[in-house]
Amino acid sequence: MLAKKHRISKKKEVETVFKGGRSSFDGVLGVKLLPAVQPYSRFVIVVSTKVSKKAVERNEVKRRLSEACRLLVPDFKKDSDCFVLALPGSVQKTYRELEQSLRGHFKKLGVLK
Numbered sequence: 001m002l003a004k005k006h007r008i009s010k011k012k013e014v015e016t017v018f019k020g021g022r023s024s025f026d027g028v029l030g031v032k033l034l035p036a037v038q039p040y041s042r043f044v045i046v047v048s049t050k051v052s053k054k055a056v057e058r059n060e061v062k063r064r065l066s067e068a069c070r071l072l073v074p075d076f077k078k079d080s081d082c083f084v085l086a087l088p089g090s091v092q093k094t095y096r097e098l099e100q101s102l103r104g105h106f107k108k109l110g111v112l113k
Contacts, residue, residue, distance in 0.1 A: 008044040017083045024105040027089045031105040036079035043069045047086040061086050068099040077113045
């Protein structure tokens with residue numbers, strides 16, 4: 001689980017990242033990044049009912065993405081606010097596939113070492 005300081009919880013902050021961030025999408029995930037104001041990276045993970053109608057499956061995807069983000073935070077070379085959107089293809093993916101997709105997005109957007 002992400003530490004509280006690494007989570008974005010305010011609606012206005014989430015909208016700011018979503019509207020103003022640079023984006024990267026594939027068939028599994030979408031990621032939007034905005035340079036952080038704070039001296040650390042923060043994340044918001046969204047898994048809508050379009051991904052799955054079952055809350056159990058949505059929560060599982062969210063937990064997997066949260067853990068992947070937690071493990072990738074020390075590798076960030078610059079602090080960012082990140083919006084991670086799970087797409088319908090993410091339910092069938094394993095943890096490793098989700099982590100690889102997330103790592104690929106972060107590399108593409110230039111925040112990983």
